[in-house]
Amino acid sequence: MPSFPLMIDLRNKQVIIVGGGPIAERKIQPLLTSGALLTVVSPEVTPAIEALxxxxxxxxxxxxxxxxxxxxxxFLIAAADKEINEKISRAAPENCLINNVSDGEKGNTAFPAIVRRGRLTIAVSTGGASPKAARRIKQELEETYDEPYGQYMDFLHEVRLLLKRSDLADADRHRWLDEVTSPVYLAPEKQRAVLDRLEKLLS
Ligand SMILES: C[C@@]1(CC(=O)O)c2cc3[nH]c(cc4nc(cc5[nH]c(cc(n2)[C@H]1CCC(=O)O)[C@@](C)(CC(=O)O)[C@@H]5CCC(=O)O)C(CC(=O)O)=C4CCC(=O)O)c(CCC(=O)O)c3CC(=O)O
Ligand SMILES: NC(=O)C1=CN([C@@H]2O[C@H](COP(=O)(O)OP(=O)(O)OC[C@H]3O[C@@H](n4cnc5c(N)ncnc54)[C@H](O)[C@@H]3O)[C@@H](O)[C@H]2O)C=CC1
Incomplete structure (x- = not known):
């Protein structure tokens, strides 16, 4: 399926997962922090789903x-066996997001492999060519964009909010915004120095 990547706000949305095996468990994992209302419909579930x-x-x-x-x-995640997944997908409302784990083409969404570092999200999809390659590429990205990136995103956010509130000329604002994307600013002491300078400049 030709697909379009999008970040979705799932807060308070009904997300129904049909099936409670290891694959349902894996699909549920990244949804736990999304604020969605999660319901699993399945006669049996894994111990981890039971605990949740x-x-x-x-x-x-x-x-x-x-x-x-x-x-x-x-959003329906059809994660039981093939026949059930198809049958239940047909019962979903019109315009429902559907993930069919046994045949990607029968749904209208696919899970990417996800790297999260605070506000930074990197999603990798191979369009159904090779989920294992998506996993490998994700692992490579996890090494490049390692844990400090989470805190670095908070710094970038703070800088951007400060600049938005300022009356600096556009060109100056953009110069600052460009400057702080340098990986040099992953270092907390460099961040502190920039924030001090900006606070002085804008006060
Ligand atoms: C289309 C898609 C729809 C969807 O499920 O959303 C889909 C479909 C299918 N996957 C199948 C199999 C496997 N999937 C994985 C792993 C992952 N699968 C994921 C996504 C997607 N899988 C979507 C496309 C994403 C893309 O193309 O990039 C990942 C990225 C995300 C996640 O699951 O969270 C996650 C790695 C995440 C990570 O590690 O971070 C492994 C590897 C393993 O488990 O070791 C295997 C076994 C090896 C193999 O078959 O290749 C089968 C056959 C089922 C059967 O045999 O019956 C189908 C059905 C079909 O082909 O249509
Ligand atoms: N998309 C993906 O990433 C991948 C998909 N798969 C496919 O995912 C599917 C599920 O895999 P597993 O979790 O390992 O299978 P599983 O057999 O362990 O789990 C199936 C689950 O469905 C439940 N179930 C059975 N009948 C049901 C019904 N009528 N209504 C609701 N729930 C019902 C069972 O109780 C069980 O919890 C398989 O079809 C497999 O081919 C496999 C690997 C990766």
Whole structure:
């Protein structure tokens, strides 16, 4: 499927996961911090999904999926076996986002491999060519964009907010915004120096 990458706000949206095996468990993982209302419909679930249900991080409906379970879905993840996935996908509302784990072409969304460093998100998709290659490329990116990038994003955010509030000329603002994208500013002491200079300049 020709696909378009997009960041989605899932807060308070109904996300229904049909099936509770290891693949459902893997798809649920990045959704846990999305603010979505997660419901798993499956007669059996993995111990990790059961634990999430106990912790009230998701709702578990302990049953075979039926059309009524997905009628309010904003996003359906069909993660049971092939036949069930197809049947339940047909019951989803029009315009529902659908991820079909047994046949990507039968849904309208695909999970990328994800690197997260605070506000930085890097998503890798191979368009169904090779999920294992997506994983390998993700691992390479994890080494390049390592843990300090999370804190660095907070610094960039702070700089940008300060500049937005300033009455600096556009050209000067852009000069600052360019300057701080240099990896030199991954170092907290360099960040401090920039923030001090900016605060003086803008006060
Ligand atoms: C289309 C897509 C739709 C979707 O599921 O969203 C899809 C579809 C399918 N995957 C299958 C198999 C495998 N998927 C993985 C792994 C991952 N699969 C992921 C995404 C996607 N998988 C979407 C495309 C993304 C892209 O193309 O880049 C990742 C990136 C994200 C995630 O799952 O979170 C995650 C790695 C994440 C990470 O490590 O970070 C492994 C590797 C392993 O498990 O070791 C295998 C076994 C090896 C193999 O088959 O290649 C099968 C056959 C099922 C069967 O055999 O029945 C189908 C069905 C089909 O081909 O249509
Ligand atoms: N997209 C991907 O990344 C990948 C997809 N797959 C595919 O994912 C699918 C699921 O894989 P696993 O989790 O390993 O399988 P699994 O067999 O361990 O899990 C299936 C789950 O579906 C539940 N289930 C069975 N009947 C149901 C019904 N009527 N309604 C609701 N739930 C029902 C079962 O209780 C179980 O929890 C397989 O079809 C496999 O081919 C496999 C590897 C990767």
């Amino acid at each position: 249900a106990r912790e009230e991080k998701l709702t578990w409906r302990e049953k075979n999926a039926s059309p009524g379970d997905v009628e309010k879905a904003f």
